[in-house]
Amino acid sequence: MKRTDLIACHECDALLHKPRLSKKMSARCPRCGATLYRSSSIHLERICAVTLGALITFLIAQSFPIVELEINGITSKTTLIGALAALWSENMEIVAIVVFCSTILFPLTELLALLYVLIPIRAGFVPPGFNRVLRAIQFVRPWGMIEVLMLGILITVVKMLSLARVIPEASLFAFGALTLMFAVVVMFDPRTLWDIADTLPRRRALEQSARHTS
Ligand SMILES: [Zn+2]
Incomplete structure (x- = not known):
């Protein structure tokens, strides 16, 4: 056995x-x-599509302006990254770091890591470093889930400093959509991938056994 x-x-x-x-x-x-x-065969198709969609939405959310900053009488629209840089320059480094990790770093890590394991598994093989990547997903997951809260904190802080006005444009809607997509993504239990991986050939293991027999 x-x-x-x-x-x-x-x-x-x-x-x-x-x-x-x-x-x-x-x-x-x-x-x-x-x-x-x-x-989870049907589930895998769906989660793959939602993860890819979430990544695209994430890029849209990050690349369009979300706040209108007013510094020294000059107003300019800026993205989330720009807003974080403004926070940093206002000596609010810790808030900037926490918001950066929870709204950019951890969600992006989770999405890329999920795609890294999902796409090969769908194609029928186990990618190198599979176990390590799955553990990384489970590690960043709890942090990625507080992104909505962190975005709220960012907006509150920015408003308190009367630095900025939140603009209801593409980026804000993309963040809203991203939150919904992320809710679907986190419903997916990455442990099921281990079970699927058991049924698939491990490329490296196969190569080794082939070398042993020859
Ligand atoms: Zn039991």
């Missing part, structure tokens, strides 16, 4: 055999009834 045929229940730690699931089935723990995993 291969080690990969076993699964531990995340609720009661029971060690169970892992059955292959066909479409729309889910595996439950016979001891405590917790859902272990679901069949």
